[in-house]
Amino acid sequence: MHSMSRRQFLASTAAIGALGAVPSLLIPTRPARAAAITTIQVDTRVIEVKGRAATVFSLTQPNGTHGLVAEAGQRFRVRLENRLDEETLIHWHGLTPSWQQDGVPLLSQPPLAPGAAYDYDFPLDRPGTNWMHSHHGLQEQRLMAAPLIVRDPAEAGEDTQDIVVLFHDFTFRDPDEILTGLKGGGDSTAGHWATQHSPGLLQRMMETVMPMGGMDHGTGHGGMDHGTMGAGMAHLHDVDYDAFLANDRTLDDPEVFRVERGGRVRLRLINGATATNFWLDLGRLEGRLVAVDGMPVAPVTGRRFEFAIAQRLDILLDLPAGEGAWPVFAVREGERARTGFVLATSRGTVERTAGEAAEAVQPVGLALERKLIATQPLALREADRRHTVTITEAPGYVWLLNGAAHGDHTALDVRAGERVEITFNDQTTMAHPMHLHGHHFQVVAINGERIAGAVRDTVLVPTRGSVTIAFDADNPGKWALHCHHLYHMAGGMMTTLEYQS
Incomplete structure (x- = not known):
């Protein structure tokens, strides 16, 4: 996903055909404005991961655009075309359509047959960083996911560069084989115990993740044995991965986003991993977290942020005034393995970055969650x-x-x-x-x-x-x-x- 400034974005809307003129400020009761129909094609593509070719799924527009950018106040008018030789269905994660358009097989809609198409049409009530992904079988593991960004017309005049990054965990293995192994029918390559990664990590897990009172090491509470793992003992991972990706790339060849010296950047980050929580690490930069799951929060300043599966983080960065290059990482919880991308000025030198952090990070818990305060909270009211x-x-x-x-x-x-x-x-x-x-x-x-x-x-x-x-x-x-x-x-x-x- 390429980055662009707000000025570039507004200048390009007519060309990409996904957006119309910029509407006035969104009023929830105002009818959504008409928008042209955008086609999203479900197909396959070939990417390279660590020197090996891999066939994965794609969700692209006919012009090659990955995913979709739209604008709050308009309608979501999308034709979903299935070009595969198998059924599929796409969920619009973060949007709130009528339930019949939600994209869950056999709940909201039948699966989309090969060669068929579905038309979607509903209002986009609010801006935010969202995503689209398969809700059919295990297709999501094979990268059937893409960004779905709904921009805020009230921010049209801001000179902030948007950078969208979708993270994945990647395996060359067949996801069905992985699931069979997890169920006990084969080699699951599962079971990364916290204690296998670094001394004291299990203790830190107890301190950062567990509620007060510690952890039950017995077989109660439905504890089970994943392969060689002890029953009832807390663990972080049950699937091994060959790589972790940021916009389909590893740190062997990361995506480099060219930025302006002293410019402001909005990172729109999507954890599209199927089984991996990350720590988002800004490296030498400090950022302000301003939205989670597309919804605004009181800014939280920091360099590292917990980043669970399916969540999104919007982070504002004010870049240094000089030339430079700044890698941004997503590190798998409890491990050193990481992926990422690079922000670099036009003359900034991009250096090779290791695919592992210097030391394992802690498990992802709720430390950040406790700090977050909604700027648009629910009205005070007792639960019915x-x-x-x-x-x-x-x-x-x-x-x-x-x-x-x-x-x-x-x-x-x-x-x-x-x-x-x-x-x-x-x-x-x-x-x-x-x-x-x-x-x-x-x-x-x-x-x-x-x-x-x-x-x-x-x-x-x-x-x-x-x-x-x-x-x-x-x-x-x-x-x-x-x-x-x-x-x-x-x-x-x-x-x-x-x-x-």
Whole structure:
């Protein structure tokens, strides 16, 4: 994904055909403006990873544009064309369409057959950094994902360079073989225990991720044995990867974004990994985190930010006045392995950067989550309805919500107009990034402690911990609620939220 300044972006809208004239400030009750239909083609492409060719999926416009840039206040008018020889379906992650256009197979729509097309048309109510990805089988592991950026017309006059980066975890292996191995049917190459990576890492995991009271080392709470792993013991990873990618590239050949000396940059970062939480490391730069999952937060200044699966980070950088080159990294939690990209001025010297950090980073937890404060929070109101979703696991790589796998689940019921709270109680050996479709929610409690946290759509629930979210039931339909670790979802970790009349 190429970067451009706001001036360049506005000058190019007529050429790319995805946007119309810049509308006035968005008023939620104002009808969305018409926009030209944009075609997204689902196809394959070949990329090179560590000197080897790999065939992966693509989500591109006919002119080769990866993903989509649109503008709040217009309509999302997209034709999705399936050019594969297999079924697929795309979810518009972060957007809030009617439920029939949400892109979840057999819940909102049937899968899209080879050679067929679906037309989507709904208003874009709010700006934000979002993404699109397959919700069919394990296609997401083969990079069927792309950015979906909705720009804010109120920021049209700002001279800020947008840089969009989509991160992935990559494997040359067939995802179905990986899942079979995880279920005990073969070599899963799974089970990176925290204690195998660096001395004391498990203790740090207990300190940074676990709730007060420590960690259960027994076999209770549904603990299971992943390959050679001890039952019931907390761990970080259950899938090995060949590489980690930033816009399809490793640090052997990173993407270099040319920036202006002393310029302002907005990083729009998307964790599109299927099974990997990262630490986002700005290196020598310091940034201001201004939005998560496309929703604004009070700025948090720092150099490192926790970055769970499916989450997005918007970070503002004011670059130094002189020439230079600044690598930005995404480091896999609990490890040294990393990927990244480089910001460089026209005369900045880009040096080769190692694919591993100097030392392993800590597990991703909720330290950042506790600091986040929404600038557009929910109105103060008591909950009309409360649900508890208990997360457990069972032998055979089965992940359960309220004791049931998807297909055997009982839907969570809500009614339009209610304020709803859901408490996720994780009794398993891993943390889980929980995503609710069709809504944005506010994080209102961590391990039972009430907070006024961020508004977002995906939150990490720590092993042996709990997180409570609140949202207004304002989008009737049948909505998916699931763990965004792809293999956990494939192992049953999905339920539905359904509106009752």
